[in-house]
Amino acid sequence: MSASETSTALRNLLDGRWAHVRERARSQLADPALLPDPTLDTRAARARVLDQLHVIAKTGYPAAGFSADHGGGGDIGASITSFEMLAYGDLSLMVKAGVQWGLFGGAIENLGTERHHDAYVGSLIDLDLLGCFAMTETGHGSDVQNLGTTATYDSDTDEFVIHTPDRLARKDYIGGAAQHATMAAVFAQLVTDGTTHGVHCLLVPIRDAEGSDLPGVTTSDCGHKGGLNGVDNGRITFDHVRVPRAALLNRYADVAADGTYSSPIENPSRRFFTMLGTLIRGRVSVAGAAGAGARVALTIATGYANERRQFRRPDDSEVVILDYLAHQRRLLPLIARSYALQFAQNELVSRLHDIESADHPDPHAQRELEGRAAGIKAVATWHATRTIQECREACGGAGYLSENRLTTLKADTDVFTTFEGDNTVLMQLVAKELLTAYAADVGGLDVLGMVRFATRTVADVVVERTAAQQVIQRLVDAVSSDDEEHDLLERGTQLEMFEDRERHVLETVARRLRRAKDRDPDEAFAIFNSAQDHVIRAARAHVDRIVLEAFVAAVDRCTDDETRTLLDSVCDLYALSVIEDDKAWFMEHKRLSAGRAKTLTASVNQLCEQLRPHALTLVEAFGIPDELLGAEIVRA
Amino acid sequence: MSASETSTALRNLLDGRWAHVRERARSQLADPALLPDPTLDTRAARARVLDQLHVIAKTGYPAAGFSADHGGGGDIGASITSFEMLAYGDLSLMVKAGVQWGLFGGAIENLGTERHHDAYVGSLIDLDLLGCFAMTETGHGSDVQNLGTTATYDSDTDEFVIHTPDRLARKDYIGGAAQHATMAAVFAQLVTDGTTHGVHCLLVPIRDAEGSDLPGVTTSDCGHKGGLNGVDNGRITFDHVRVPRAALLNRYADVAADGTYSSPIENPSRRFFTMLGTLIRGRVSVAGAAGAGARVALTIATGYANERRQFRRPDDSEVVILDYLAHQRRLLPLIARSYALQFAQNELVSRLHDIESADHPDPHAQRELEGRAAGIKAVATWHATRTIQECREACGGAGYLSENRLTTLKADTDVFTTFEGDNTVLMQLVAKELLTAYAADVGGLDVLGMVRFATRTVADVVVERTAAQQVIQRLVDAVSSDDEEHDLLERGTQLEMFEDRERHVLETVARRLRRAKDRDPDEAFAIFNSAQDHVIRAARAHVDRIVLEAFVAAVDRCTDDETRTLLDSVCDLYALSVIEDDKAWFMEHKRLSAGRAKTLTASVNQLCEQLRPHALTLVEAFGIPDELLGAEIVRA
Numbered sequence A, B: 001m002s003a004s005e006t007s008t009a010l011r012n013l014l015d016g017r018w019a020h021v022r023e024r025a026r027s028q029l030a031d032p033a034l035l036p037d038p039t040l041d042t043r044a045a046r047a048r049v050l051d052q053l054h055v056i057a058k059t060g061y062p063a064a065g066f067s068a069d070h071g072g073g074g075d076i077g078a079s080i081t082s083f084e085m086l087a088y089g090d091l092s093l094m095v096k097a098g099v100q101w102g103l104f105g106g107a108i109e110n111l112g113t114e115r116h117h118d119a120y121v122g123s124l125i126d127l128d129l130l131g132c133f134a135m136t137e138t139g140h141g142s143d144v145q146n147l148g149t150t151a152t153y154d155s156d157t158d159e160f161v162i163h164t165p166d167r168l169a170r171k172d173y174i175g176g177a178a179q180h181a182t183m184a185a186v187f188a189q190l191v192t193d194g195t196t197h198g199v200h201c202l203l204v205p206i207r208d209a210e211g212s213d214l215p216g217v218t219t220s221d222c223g224h225k226g227g228l229n230g231v232d233n234g235r236i237t238f239d240h241v242r243v244p245r246a247a248l249l250n251r252y253a254d255v256a257a258d259g260t261y262s263s264p265i266e267n268p269s270r271r272f273f274t275m276l277g278t279l280i281r282g283r284v285s286v287a288g289a290a291g292a293g294a295r296v297a298l299t300i301a302t303g304y305a306n307e308r309r310q311f312r313r314p315d316d317s318e319v320v321i322l323d324y325l326a327h328q329r330r331l332l333p334l335i336a337r338s339y340a341l342q343f344a345q346n347e348l349v350s351r352l353h354d355i356e357s358a359d360h361p362d363p364h365a366q367r368e369l370e371g372r373a374a375g376i377k378a379v380a381t382w383h384a385t386r387t388i389q390e391c392r393e394a395c396g397g398a399g400y401l402s403e404n405r406l407t408t409l410k411a412d413t414d415v416f417t418t419f420e421g422d423n424t425v426l427m428q429l430v431a432k433e434l435l436t437a438y439a440a441d442v443g444g445l446d447v448l449g450m451v452r453f454a455t456r457t458v459a460d461v462v463v464e465r466t467a468a469q470q471v472i473q474r475l476v477d478a479v480s481s482d483d484e485e486h487d488l489l490e491r492g493t494q495l496e497m498f499e500d501r502e503r504h505v506l507e508t509v510a511r512r513l514r515r516a517k518d519r520d521p522d523e524a525f526a527i528f529n530s531a532q533d534h535v536i537r538a539a540r541a542h543v544d545r546i547v548l549e550a551f552v553a554a555v556d557r558c559t560d561d562e563t564r565t566l567l568d569s570v571c572d573l574y575a576l577s578v579i580e581d582d583k584a585w586f587m588e589h590k591r592l593s594a595g596r597a598k599t600l601t602a603s604v605n606q607l608c609e610q611l612r613p614h615a616l617t618l619v620e621a622f623g624i625p626d627e628l629l630g631a632e633i634v635r636a
Helices: A003-028 A042-059 A076-086 A091-111 A114-125 A268-277 A280-305 A325-357 A363-394 A396-400 A406-417 A423-435 A447-455 A469-477 A491-514 A521-530 A532-557 A561-581 A583-588 A594-620 B003-028 B042-059 B076-086 B091-111 B114-126 B268-277 B280-305 B325-357 B363-394 B396-400 B406-417 B423-435 B447-455 B469-478 B491-514 B521-530 B532-557 B561-581 B583-588 B594-620
Strands: A131-134 A150-154 A159-163 A171-175 A183-192 A195-205 A217-221 A233-238 A241-244 A309-312 A318-320 B131-134 B150-154 B159-163 B171-175 B183-192 B195-205 B217-221 B233-238 B241-244 B309-312 B318-320
Touching: A003 A076, A003 A325, A003 A561, A003 A594, A042 A091, A076 A091, A076 A280, A076 A325, A091 A114, A091 A131, A091 A171, A091 A183, A091 A195, A091 A280, A091 A406, A131 A171, A159 A183, A159 A195, A171 A183, A171 B396, A183 A233, A195 A241, A195 A268, A268 A363, A280 A325, A280 A363, A280 A406, A280 A594, A325 A363, A325 A532, A325 A561, A325 A594, A325 B532, A363 A396, A363 A406, A363 A423, A363 A532, A363 B363, A396 A406, A396 B171, A396 B406, A406 B396, A406 B406, A423 A491, A423 A532, A469 A491, A469 A532, A491 A521, A491 A532, A491 A561, A491 A583, A521 A532, A532 A561, A532 B325, A561 A583, A561 A594, A583 A594, A583 B583, A583 B594, A594 B583, B003 B076, B003 B325, B003 B561, B003 B594, B042 B091, B076 B091, B076 B280, B076 B325, B091 B114, B091 B131, B091 B171, B091 B183, B091 B195, B091 B280, B091 B406, B131 B171, B159 B183, B159 B195, B171 B183, B183 B233, B195 B241, B195 B268, B268 B363, B280 B325, B280 B363, B280 B396, B280 B406, B280 B594, B325 B363, B325 B532, B325 B561, B325 B594, B363 B396, B363 B406, B363 B423, B363 B532, B396 B406, B423 B491, B423 B532, B469 B491, B469 B532, B491 B521, B491 B532, B491 B561, B491 B583, B521 B532, B532 B561, B561 B583, B561 B594, B583 B594
Parallel strands: A131 A183, A150 A183, B131 B183, B150 B183
Antiparallel strands: A150 A159, A159 A241, A171 A233, A183 A195, A217 A233, A309 A318, B150 B159, B159 B241, B171 B233, B183 B195, B217 B233, B309 B318
């Protein structure tokens, strides 16, 4: 098999279920006009991205995410996959598209009912209606449950009154709010007859056709940002703004003309999380975009490292820098992790598609999916931040020039670890879901919720396998249980080490948190707080494991022997570099002797050496159109 | 003692020997006009920085770095310290100043002789002459010894002919070359009568007063960069450009009218490193600037974390985010490391001042200083990259707005790990210096040099203490040698662990490299290459140790008991978090049992909790003028 055939075989595996969407996007989006231009000022960047958005609207991709009943394409997986492909271009465009069709459109699609679908879905797909998603407030980012904005029902006029009570309740960082959006999906505490029913979403017009703020609405501009300057982030305050009762997105809760509140979901906390859960696609899309960003950076840095020479050999020839072990160590484990994360992302999208396409989604599956989406979003965005930074440094001075794209990629993706859920908070959410074993009764992520969750943790932790369960069982069984010094290159050993770590960390953190039971609130908080790092580690161990399982399943799907052998080594490098990163834990917990720890380092080095000749093949398999690579240093 | 008195006492310690320079700079530079403006386009940013440069010229700081004989102030330490203070403002200005007075001026001052000093020092201090430092080439960044540009002597006309033989020999990334510089200090292979004498520096006029390229010179623009857009980086090619013989900076080598080459330093490699060694101040200045950048970020993020609340306690009050252990873990160890690095930087500047102010600098001390400067530059700039990134993330969405400065700080400092020596290369230089025990005969960093160095490594590694030697000996002696489970909070235990690690890593890497002896070049390269990570680790262990020693010496200088107790805990946090970061190594090498490893984590957590109430005091001690903090989120 030639290198190019191998890279095609790998690409097919990486492309996954929506390969046809990716292929079409590769030809349709291969347009340098979609690349970012970091030299534009904020005004020009915003105008350019709005123009690009209209180009995208005409491709038909945006419609895919909406149900056929509402004039959409009804293919959720295709919709998320095409967003991911968009991330090879200007990330401002990807975010602008995400706000318009994913968040604003998604709120209407998933939280609204027929009256909203009929009125808005068509025009928001076509961009006749530009919207924004007004959730975050100046004082409340992660803690959405405690938003300050109110929507108070006035039965005299059959209207809701939207109001910003104080500066901390101001809507902030809202994409589209500074300039283009004429309507906002506003998250606010719903109040009827003096009773607060928690956070709900309402549609509130904010600007007229000329772009002026409507009465009672004050928008302002977040100004220049560290990146994504093609997105017009802004702030909104409401001064007793009235909207008709029908403005409430009423799929999960409604208010009758007389002010009677009703909801099919009785528990307010569960209702809140159900409403947030419908917005899961945002997190999945950011994870996908992060993966795409990391792959662009790795393709550039690997291409450069394969050409660039520095320092001479004894025979006076100059050494290609990718021949240095230190340089292989910088790039190859990140390539392996990018493979792992793309396989996990594909599983996630596929699962989301199946669950959300079902007529009656299974609530257990839905909750499990939420946890997984949160975890993969966090891990994928951290990976992108780290990878793009490493690639910038690995390209030296050339990496610092905008013409080589890496700095813009770094700047634009930097907020991914923060938006759609701060990673540190998301990881706690993941741990909480695992520890409560998706219990029916859920608390928030506030301290009270944490304490409740602490006191309800299950006694026995169940590590549920997520992909290719039979294959994994077979691999684990193949490891002889007698020999304590299992071969680290055996897949079964790796799987066992990942599972065992997850189980152990979860069990010990559960034990620590259970001590909070029956303590007074202050003590319970102190116990939770001192275990916070442990909680985050539990989530990390979980995500690492499900990512490995996705990789193992992908290797199993590979039908060509030669390609499979290569992919096997990439999977080894992923598994062993994860274990190496957490080597101290494995030793501390007697899972790895000092001797085996040294073998581990040697094995990672060997894998790097072994994969080095395939480095270009591995990044070519990412299939990023040449036109979208956009780096002078790797132009042919 | 009040918190403000404590912070003043700490500030005095952190300010060190040139405290008076820092204090003067605090009042003179406290000007928001010196803050970066990320919204400016490249043209406007460059113009602004040039204007700012003229303001700085009038303060008299730049003259400090030049000898009194040449019209300067003759205070090297003051000069470097004031550069560091400049780094609290716009980093483009700091770099522009560094290029003009540090690199271009430094080349003339240190590599030139009276004829150059008389002709240029006065006018470059006053900015009548704007220069650039043309060392790096497109194909040669780290490997300066193999630059391609030639300076061929023509005895018929008593001139040098400066020439760019190919595209890889083009001068690249040169600050000032795109627009403002009229003269370049050009590094080129000196050729006389067909013999190449290695890299030397010559002064070459490149532009006329109107800004047009001189005949034979072609400049171009590197364009937009990931940061530092106030600096006009550019490229230069020379097509047989003639300069008079006197253009050679001839302190260390000269060419007579008949073409006879002479130098007081016979060994060409040693001559080369001696010439580079005079440029050490650039590295020291970048290390200082990196430290300043990290301190600005930590001051902003700590101020924010001390105010920002998110999620509720059981009593319904919201939790200040710095009360979360996970948040303390993000910021406090970085604050501790910033203290450690500032003390180490102060020692470095002080030593550089003493050595370079001497009439006849001790060559051994000079070499040792070079190694230390390289190591601290690498560690300080990695620290800055990591710290500023962490601070950005710790401030969430607010951290992404340019008005809060962190993203600009990140973008501007990002190239610090690359310029003035790529960190990965510098760390290998550090290890090489240690392993050859500063042997008289030095090789380059090319593979040949590496192999030579590999075969000459000393048998016994000597860990030389660098600061407060008696105090350190006393602390180490105080550790009872019988008890294997030394208290990790004892300073003597920490010092021993750092020393022991350095010694062990150096010894084992020396043993590995010695195997390269008598092998053929390919095998020798393979042996070096497989040990490359080990080499870098050795350098890291060394730098960590000298940084800890500088911290210990600073604690010893602290006269107030209360302040000292606090500083002691900060020093503990530095030492233990370094050990924690490398916990796997300590366990793998039986320096830390599994049980003690767990104690270590608990101790770091306790130190975070203990220092949390002092977090603001600790960052206030950095003494960054309010006017230069420039972040909306921490404005009073």
